[in-house]
Amino acid sequence: MLANLAILAQEAAEEGITNTGLAALTYGIAALGPGIGIGYLVGQSVQAMARQPEAAGMVRTTMFLGIAFVEALALIGFVVFFLGQA
Amino acid sequence: MSDPLAVPPAGPAPEREVATDMVRRALPVAPVLVVAAALPWGLDGALSAAFAVGVVVANFLLAAFLLETAARLGHGAVMGAALFGYVLRLALIGAAVWAVKDLSWVEPLPLGLTLIVTHLGLLLWELRYVSASLAFPGLKPGATKESASR
Numbered sequence: 739m740l741a742n743l744a745i746l747a748q749e750a751a752e753e754g755i756t757n758t759g760l761a762a763l764t765y766g767i768a769a770l771g772p773g774i775g776i777g778y779l780v781g782q783s784v785q786a787m788a789r790q791p792e793a794a795g796m797v798r799t800t801m802f803l804g805i806a807f808v809e810a811l812a813l814i815g816f817v818v819f820f821l822g823q824a
Numbered sequence: 825m826s827d828p829l830a831v832p833p834a835g836p837a838p839e840r841e842v843a844t845d846m847v848r849r850a851l852p853v854a855p856v857l858v859v860a861a862a863l864p865w866g867l868d869g870a871l872s873a874a875f876a877v878g879v880v881v882a883n884f885l886l887a888a889f890l891l892e893t894a895a896r897l898g899h900g901a902v903m904g905a906a907l908f909g910y911v912l913r914l915a916l917i918g919a920a921v922w923a924v925k926d927l928s929w930v931e932p933l934p935l936g937l938t939l940i941v942t943h944l945g946l947l948l949w950e951l952r953y954v955s956a957s958l959a960f961p962g963l964k965p966g967a968t969k970e971s972a973s974r
Contacts, residue, residue: 773910798838803947809913810943812914816939
């Protein structure tokens, strides 16, 4: 995996891809995981609310916090991208 | 038979309560973060940290507003609001940071660090409160006997 990344970085350097382009690509990949996570989280929460409407308040509270936690991953990706730019 | 995805979730909207709780907690924390950023980076660091706290607070409030509004429409709307809201809020955070990144008072490191620390710190703080009040509703501040027994 690391060797593949090194080869990718070398190819990028040879083809003149800038650090900005690589940082943007990294950020895009970093945003994918949380997107999948939020999709799964909200899907399960909606299912839980549909099955047990009386627990909707509790489910929505934990869903909101879960979304925010997953979003922190994307935020970290963005900050790394931003600091890579600076 | 009605479409289950079009049925609004029952019960009160907790998102706004959680988000305003986090904003209330951010008020005493913000000066601490600003001072902490001002020590190594000076006034520029303090302004950058204050901006980051503002971005995080606005992000939480917008997330709560989107989910609460969608919840009134139905389960399908919650799904859409969560996923498109995620993309929208990331784009807005990116645009907000991008808009100021070249200004003279912006220090990238305190701005980035404060974004992450504030987001995670407020979440963990709220999580402690929420997990305690979900496990022991009677201990929730302001809880009545009736709401505790629910």
